[in-house]
Amino acid sequence: MTPPTPDTLAPVDDLTGPGARVDDGRRVHGARGLLGDANAVGILDAADVHVATRLVRMCGEPVSEIAEFAAALAVRAVRLGSTCLAVRDLSDIAARPEPDSAPAVGGAVGADGRAVMPALPSADELVDGLRASPLVVGAAGGPLRPLVVADTVDGPLIYLRKYFQQEQVIRTVLTERAASRPVVSAERVSGALDEVFGAGAGLVPRQRLAAAVAASRWTSVLTGGPGTGKTYTVARILAVLDRLASARLHIAVCAPTGRAVAQLQASLDGMSRGLGPDSSVTGDSAGSPPVHAVTVHGLLGWRPGSRPRYGRGNRLPHDVVIVDETSMLSVTAMSHLLEAVRPDARLILVGDPHQLASVEAGAVLADLVERHSSGATHPASADHPSGADHPSGADHDSGTALDAEILALVDESRITASERPRVADGIVELTRNFRNRDGIATVAAAVNDGDGDRVLDLIGSGQLADITLVEPDDPAIHRDVLAWVTELWSAARVGDAPTALQVLDSHRVLCAHRAGRWGVQGWTRQIVDWCGEIAGHSPVTIELAAPQPGMPILVTANDRQNRVFNGDCGVVIAQAGDPSPTVAFRRSEFSDPMFVPPARLAETMWAYAMTIHRSQGSQFDAVTVVLPPPDSPLLTRELLYTAITRAKSRVRIVGTPQTLRAAVGRRVHRASGLRSSPAGQ
Numbered sequence: 001m002t003p004p005t006p007d008t009l010a011p012v013d014d015l016t017g018p019g020a021r022v023d024d025g026r027r028v029h030g031a032r033g034l035l036g037d038a039n040a041v042g043i044l045d046a047a048d049v050h051v052a053t054r055l056v057r058m059c060g061e062p063v064s065e066i067a068e069f070a071a072a073l074a075v076r077a078v079r080l081g082s083t084c085l086a087v088r089d090l091s092d093i094a095a096r097p098e099p100d101s102a103p104a105v106g107g108a109v110g111a112d113g114r115a116v117m118p119a120l121p122s123a124d125e126l127v128d129g130l131r132a133s134p135l136v137v138g139a140a141g142g143p144l145r146p147l148v149v150a151d152t153v154d155g156p157l158i159y160l161r162k163y164f165q166q167e168q169v170i171r172t173v174l175t176e177r178a179a180s181r182p183v184v185s186a187e188r189v190s191g192a193l194d195e196v197f198g199a200g201a202g203l204v205p206r207q208r209l210a211a212a213v214a215a216s217r218w219t220s221v222l223t224g225g226p227g228t229g230k231t232y233t234v235a236r237i238l239a240v241l242d243r244l245a246s247a248r249l250h251i252a253v254c255a256p257t258g259r260a261v262a263q264l265q266a267s268l269d270g271m272s273r274g275l276g277p278d279s280s281v282t283g284d285s286a287g288s289p290p291v292h293a294v295t296v297h298g299l300l301g302w303r304p305g306s307r308p309r310y311g312r313g314n315r316l317p318h319d320v321v322i323v324d325e326t327s328m329l330s331v332t333a334m335s336h337l338l339e340a341v342r343p344d345a346r347l348i349l350v351g352d353p354h355q356l357a358s359v360e361a362g363a364v365l366a367d368l369v370e371r372h373s374s375g376a377t378h379p380a381s382a383d384h385p386s387g388a389d390h391p392s393g394a395d396h397d398s399g400t401a402l403d404a405e406i407l408a409l410v411d412e413s414r415i416t417a418s419e420r421p422r423v424a425d426g427i428v429e430l431t432r433n434f435r436n437r438d439g440i441a442t443v444a445a446a447v448n449d450g451d452g453d454r455v456l457d458l459i460g461s462g463q464l465a466d467i468t469l470v471e472p473d474d475p476a477i478h479r480d481v482l483a484w485v486t487e488l489w490s491a492a493r494v495g496d497a498p499t500a501l502q503v504l505d506s507h508r509v510l511c512a513h514r515a516g517r518w519g520v521q522g523w524t525r526q527i528v529d530w531c532g533e534i535a536g537h538s539p540v541t542i543e544l545a546a547p548q549p550g551m552p553i554l555v556t557a558n559d560r561q562n563r564v565f566n567g568d569c570g571v572v573i574a575q576a577g578d579p580s581p582t583v584a585f586r587r588s589e590f591s592d593p594m595f596v597p598p599a600r601l602a603e604t605m606w607a608y609a610m611t612i613h614r615s616q617g618s619q620f621d622a623v624t625v626v627l628p629p630p631d632s633p634l635l636t637r638e639l640l641y642t643a644i645t646r647a648k649s650r651v652r653i654v655g656t657p658q659t660l661r662a663a664v665g666r667r668v669h670r671a672s673g674l675r676s677s678p679a680g681q
C-alpha cells in the first residue's frame with residue numbers, strides 16, 4: 001500500500017473529478033452498506049474494502065457496519081501514507097474523496113447517475129462503535145485484535161495494530177535513549193571541536209553546534225535543505241567522535257535507498273580525499289575515519305518478507321550509526337532500526353524534513369522535528385537547550401560544562417527562541433546554503449513557511465532573476481531545452497563524456513505526473529519533437545530504439561551489478577573506433593565517469609524530462625518545473641519545495657499564480673501519533 005505518487009495516479013488529463021470515469025478496478029462489485037457506498041463515491045478504494053472485509057472475517061464474530069467502516073478507513077489512511085486515521089479529519093474525508101474516483105458501480109445513485117455521498121457516521125459514533133467492537137477488544141474465538149483506538153491530546157487516532165506498535169517502539173526507544181547521556185569530558189569535546197572546526201564558532205556555528213550536540217547525546221538529528229552542509233558536517237561529527245573515542249570506533253553509515261547510499265559514499269569519499277570545493281576553505285579534509293555506506297535494509301540484514309536479523313535481541317555492533325536521507329524512511333524501517341541500535345551507541349539522523357516523504361506509511365523525520373515546533377511536548381526550557389534538566393547518567397560536571405559550550409554555540413548560531421526546545425532534543429537545523437543561489441533559498445524558505453503571498457511577491461516582482469513563473473508556451477523553454485540538447489549531442493558525438501555529463505546536469509524538465517499532457521510523457525514527446533529542429537541531429541523517437549549519442553537516459557530500477565540505481569541519469573556517448581555507443585554516468589561532481597554498455601541496462605527511459613519524485617537526491621544547474629493543474633492531488637508544498645531546491649542557480653516554474661498559491665497552501669497530510677502526546681499526560 002503506497003500513498004499517491006506519479007506512478008500510482010491516473011494520467012492528469014483524466015483528473016476531471018469524481019464521477020467522470022468508468023469502472024477502473026477500484027470499485028468492488030457487490031460491496032454493500034457503508035463500505036459499498038463509500039467505495040462508490042471514491043472514499044474507499046477496492047483494497048481498503050477487501051482488507052477490512054478480511055479483517056472482519058478473521059475476527060470470527062459479528063462486527064458492526066460502523067466498526068467495519070472504521071477498519072477500512074484505517075487501511076485507507078496507511079495507503080495514503082499516514083500511520084493512522086486522525087478522527088478529527090473525518091469531515092475532510094467526506095468533503096474530499098480521492099480525486100480520480102470512478103462513478104457509481106453499486107452504492108446509492110442520484111438522478112444524474114452518479115454515486116451519492118453516503119451519510120457518514122459522526123466522529124463519536126465511529127470511535128464508540130469501534131471501541132466496543134471485537135476488532136479492538138478481541139473475540140471470544142481468538143486473540144486477534146487488529147485495530148487500536150489511541151486517545152491523544154489531538155483526539156482519538158485509529159490504527160491498524162502493526163503501525164500502532166511500530167510508533168510505540170519509536171516513542172519508547174527514543175524516550176529511553178534520551179534518559180541518559182554519553183559520558184564525555186567537556187574539555188575533550190571542546191578540544192576535538194577546535195581541532196576539527198578550528199578555534200571559535202567558525203564559518204557556520206550551527207555545524208559546530210550539531211557536532212557538540214551529537215557528542216553530548218545518544219540520539220541527535222541534523223536537518224537542512226540541499227547544499228547546507230549536512231554531509232560536510234557528518235564527516236566532521238565522525239572526526240570529533242573519533243577523537244573522543246578511546247578505541248577504534250565501529251561506525252555504520254546508511255541510507256534508505258541504493259541510490260542515496262551511492263551518492264553519500266561518493267560525497268564522503270570526495271570530502272575525505274579533500275577534493276570537495278571546500279578543501280581550499282578548510283585547508284584540509286575533515287580527518288574523519290573511512291566509512292562504507294550501506295542501505296538500511298542491508299545494515300539490518302532485512303530481506304523482503306522476513307524479520308530483520310538485527311533487533312532487540314541481537315543488537316548491531318556499531319558505536320555510531322548515521323542515517324542519511326532519513327525523510328525517506330518509513331515508520332516500519334525506523335522502528336526496526338531503533339530496536340537494533342545499541343542503547344549506548346550514538347544515532348545521528350540526517351535529512352530534510354521538508355522534502356517528499358517515504359513512499360510507504362510514515363514521515364518520521366518530519367514528525368520528530370515538527371512535534372517540537374511548538375515546544376509543547378518537551379519539558380526543556382529555553383535556558384537549558386541541551387536538555388540539561390534530564391537525568392544525565394554522565395558525570396554531572398562534565399554535562400554542565402558541555403551544556404555551557406552548547407549554550408554559547410546556540411547564541412552564536414542565532415538559534416531562535418522557538419528553535420531552542422528542538423535543540424534541547426538534539427535537533428539542529430543547518431540554514432546556510434552553500435549550493436543554491438540566494439533567491440532560490442529565499443523562495444524555498446517562503447514555500448516552507450506556507451506564505452503564498454510572499455512566494456508570489458518574490459517571484460512576481462521580478463526582483464529575483466534566478467526564479468521565474470511562465471506559461472507553458474513561453475518561447476524561453478523551447479530555446480533553453482534545444483540549447484541543452486544541442487550541447488549534449490555535440491559533446492557526446494565526439495566522445496567527450498566529462499563535458500556531456502556536465503551538460504546533462506545543467507538543465508532538467510521536472511514534472512509532477514508521469515503520464516498525461518502535463519506529465520513526463522507529454523513533455524518528453526514535446527522535446528523529442530523539438531529535437532527534429534536541430535540540423536544534423538539524429539532522428540529521435542519516443543520509443544526507446546537504438547540509443548544515439550547525446551540521448552539522456554534515466555535508470556528506473558536498481559541494478560546492483562552495474563552499480564546504477566533507480567533515479568540515476570546518464571548520457572549515451574560515442575566511442576572512438578567502435579560503432580556501438582556506451583552510456584556514461586557520474587556519481588558526484590568529484591567522481592570519474594563510469595561507463596555501462598546500453599545492452600546491459602535493462603530498465604531505462606529517456607531523461608528529457610523526469611518526475612519530481614525521481615529527482616530527489618539530484619541537483620541541476622537549472623530546472624524547468626511543470627506544475628500540474630490546481631486540482632491534482634500531487635500539487636503540494638512538499639512537491640514544490642522539492643522541485644525548486646533541485647536547482648542550484650535557476651528555476652523556471654511553468655504554471656499560473658493560482659497553481660503556485662494552491663501548491664504553497666496545501667501540505668502533504670500524513671496523520672501520525674508521533675506528533676501528539678497521549679491524552680492525560
Ligand SMILES: Nc1ncnc2c1ncn2[C@@H]1O[C@H](COP(=O)(O)OP(=O)(O)OP(=O)(O)O)[C@@H](O)[C@H]1O
Binds near residue numbers: 281
Ligand atoms: N563550513 C563549510 N565551509 C566550506 N564549505 C562547506 C561548508 N559546509 C558545506 N560546505 C560545502 O558545501 C557543499 C554542500 O555541502 P554538502 O554536500 O555537505 O551539503 P548537503 O546538505 O549534504 O547537500 P545534499 O542534501 O544535497 O546532499 C559542499 O561542497 C561542501 O563541501
